[in-house]
Amino acid sequence: MLETLEGELARGRAAFEAAATLQELEDAQVSVLGRKAPFSQLQRGLGSLDESQRREVGARVNAVRTELTASLDTRRATLQEAVEATLLQEDRIDMTLPGRRPRAGSLHPLTLVEREVIEVFTRLGFRVAEGPEIEDDWHNFQALNIPTDHPARTMKDSLFVAIPGHPELLLRTETSAVQIRTMQSQPPPVYVIAPGRVYRRETADATHLAVFHQVEGLVVDEGITFADLKGTLEAMAKELFGERRRVRLGPAYFPFVEPGAEVGVSCFKCDGVGCRVCGNGWIELLGAGMVHPQVLENCGYDPERYTGFAFGVGIERIALLRYAIPDIRMLVDGDVRFLEQFGTAS
Ligand code: DAH
Helix, strand or coil: CCCHHHHHHHHHHHHHHCCCCCCHHHHHHHHCCEEEEEEHHHHHHHHHHCCCHHHHHHHHHHHHHHHHHHHHHHHHHHHHHHHHHHHHHHHHCCCCCCCCCCCCCCCCCCHHHHHHHHHHHHHCCCCCCCCCCEHHHHCCCHHCCCCCCCHCCCCCCEEEEECCEECEEECCCCCCHHHHHHHHCCCCEEEEEEEEECCCCCCCEECCEEEEEEEEEEEEECCCCCCHHHHHHHHHHHHHHCCCEEEEEEEEECCCEEEEEEEECCCCCCCCCCCCCCCCCCEEEEEEECCHHHHHHCCCCCCCCCEEEEEEEEEHHHHHHHCCCCCCCCCHHHHHHCCCCCCCCC
């Protein structure tokens, strides 16, 4: 028995040492220390020995088990270390490599211009007002002094929305409708701008889109004059196109203002001399005027006490001028090569 024991000790040590993987080590463990292994059989046979032999052999059995277990544990630790070392090696990250920078997008030129206009006016003390893009006939037309037979409200220009039970709904044709909503929602004084999308039945070409953007401005207070309008527009022109810009106002008709004006800005390219961008030195930029007393009255304001001015400017128009974009459709084509030329938020 002792011989077998020594043999098993030697065999076990060799087997553990020879195991190249944790799986092989486990197999070796079963073969050396498992229930059917000679060592275990021998252990079970101790009971048939007489007492002195049992003591002697038993002591040796215990010593051999301790040695085998120790040798097994040592080998297991070594193999486990090797496994971990391999894992570490495989997952290695070279911290000295330069990182891959995520590609930052750019803001759409219309967003840039809209934000800039908002910034100019919020600095002047205006607040931003909003209105729905689906409007009713009253807000979009009637309250703005556009009577039923006015050409601007025929099916030719407007996109009506077929919603059962709401025959009078249309996609707003101009942000001017927000003037009405603002005055209805608050008493004077009013100092607001209303940027937003507008819709017209229009075939797209180099200068037209059926969906485009405007910024509406509205001021109503006591003692507001035409000079306030001109001064405000001049401040905007200088902010958007440079300190040297001047504005000029010519007579124009818009049903909701009286008098109404067409506003030109001295050309930022040639400084008003005349060039390819402007032709005669002036760029017609927007419509404006003094709020019609009837419009004030339509909104419940007292036209004897309050006066105001309003203006509406196309965001696309400013973007085309500002960035020298030759065709308005480029703004909606979604061509990344075009869009990525514009900066990120300022
Ligand atoms: N709503 C006009 C348009 O879309 C622009 C406009 C003109 C707005 C004169 C105004 C204004 O507020 O006073 O053509």
